[in-house]
Amino acid sequence: MHKVSLITGDGIGPEIVGSVKKIFKKAGANVEFEEMEAGIEVYEREGDPLPKSVVDSIKKNKVALKGPITTPVGKGFKSVNVRLRKELNLYANLRPVKSFEGVESKYKNIDLVIVRENTEDLYAGIEHKIGDYACESIKLITRPACDRIVDFAVDYCNRLDRKRLTCVHKANIMKLSDGLFLDVFKEKTAVFKGNAADEKNEQKLKCDDLIVDACAMNLVINPEKYDTLVMPNLYGDIISDLCAGLVGGLGLVAGANIGEDYAVFEAVHGSAPDIAGKNQANPTAILMASIMMLEHLGEMETAKKIDNAIKEVLKKGEVRTPDLGGTSSTDEFTEAVCELL
Numbered sequence: 001m002h003k004v005s006l007i008t009g010d011g012i013g014p015e016i017v018g019s020v021k022k023i024f025k026k027a028g029a030n031v032e033f034e035e036m037e038a039g040i041e042v043y044e045r046e047g048d049p050l051p052k053s054v055v056d057s058i059k060k061n062k063v064a065l066k067g068p069i070t071t072p073v074g075k076g077f078k079s080v081n082v083r084l085r086k087e088l089n090l091y092a093n094l095r096p097v098k099s100f101e102g103v104e105s106k107y108k109n110i111d112l113v114i115v116r117e118n119t120e121d122l123y124a125g126i127e128h129k130i131g132d133y134a135c136e137s138i139k140l141i142t143r144p145a146c147d148r149i150v151d152f153a154v155d156y157c158n159r160l161d162r163k164r165l166t167c168v169h170k171a172n173i174m175k176l177s178d179g180l181f182l183d184v185f186k187e188k189t190a191v192f193k194g195n196a197a198d199e200k201n202e203q204k205l206k207c208d209d210l211i212v213d214a215c216a217m218n219l220v221i222n223p224e225k226y227d228t229l230v231m232p233n234l235y236g237d238i239i240s241d242l243c244a245g246l247v248g249g250l251g252l253v254a255g256a257n258i259g260e261d262y263a264v265f266e267a268v269h270g271s272a273p274d275i276a277g278k279n280q281a282n283p284t285a286i287l288m289a290s291i292m293m294l295e296h297l298g299e300m301e302t303a304k305k306i307d308n309a310i311k312e313v314l315k316k317g318e319v320r321t322p323d324l325g326g327t328s329s330t331d332e333f334t335e336a337v338c339e340l341l
């Protein structure tokens with residue numbers, strides 16, 4: 001039995017995590033959850049939204065599944081998500097975005113993977129006031145962090161037989177910081193020669209780079225042309241949500257935060273306060289995260305079983321949450337998946 005830390009989160013967290021628990025039970029998943037609390041209520045009670053016991057639990061179990069956690073805007077405590085990624089050195093954020101059969105969206109046949117650097121860039125949280133006059137946030141990019149994220153992306157492409165790896169940056173303006181990221185990418189991918197867009201290029205993995213604003217436009221016009229994208233933290237955050245929009249929205253897309261020693265799986269979306277407590281949230285994103293977690297644990301059969309059941313329910317389209325144009329509740333969707341299991 002694998003022991004896994006389970007952080008329920010806040011907002012829609014308890015509802016969608018509840019769905020995972022029911023479905024894991026029904027599927028007979030070989031996983032025992034150690035439930036931990038983090039977030040705004042813990043902050044109000046204990047003064048820290050991320051108590052040491054939560055980090056210790058993940059360090060002990062090595063693997064966690066995490067519900068979304070609210071971060072106050074402009075004031076208050078630092079993001080629990082960002083802190084976890086830094087404290088556990090979860091340097092790679094992997095976000096596969098794939099079209100679901102039967103789910104209406106503007107595009108079909110999307111199969112993208114975002115590899116987001118997860119520990120530095122403007123998200124390092126190094127900022128200060130200069131009196132009342134100005135504020136300064138430091139964009140920190142280091143060579144070791146670039147090295148390991150590019151290595152991770154190349155290794156991922158090789159293992160999963162991905163065909164194209166694109167580095168997304170703004171090195172034309174941030175010549176030093178994004179320049180370093182791009183330099184490392186070019187050094188490490190120099191072996192994969194040739195123009196990635198050239199159809200005559202017969203390299204197994206084709207590598208190229210793209211400026212982030214052009215990337216945003218190209219992903220809206222021609223998303224099918226792209227494959228795996230590696231980028232610094234901030235662009236990764238923004239482009240991930242854009243890509244979620246290509247396949248039907250935030251309710252569908254999952255992510256893994258991966259480091260040398262630990263892995264934390266979560267949905268790409270946040271705590272969705274606008275629909276919290278209404279039994280309306282789509283649990284698919286966190287379920288897809290839990291499937292990535294099962295694969296990480298080597299539980300391939302259970303992962304496949306749950307994946308098939310979710311895709312079957314979405315394909316049939318009879319039971320669908322409001323974000324996908326349906327009228328079903330979180331519980332009804334969960335029940336429909338359980339029935340197929």
Ligand code: NAI
Nearest residue numbers: 068069070071081250251269270271272274275281282323
């Ligand atoms: P959000 O992702 O929570 O919601 C954006 C929109 O998408 C909302 O309209 C919401 O109802 C909808 N949505 C999101 N997930 C959904 C689901 N599973 N089913 C149906 N609809 C869904 O982003 P927002 O509102 O900007 O952030 C809310 C809070 O979440 C903030 O405090 C933010 O800091 C936090 N957050 C936490 C993350 C995490 O824990 N990893 C990631 C992103 C945001």
Ligand code: MG
Nearest residue numbers: 237238241268
């Ligand atoms: Mg985000």
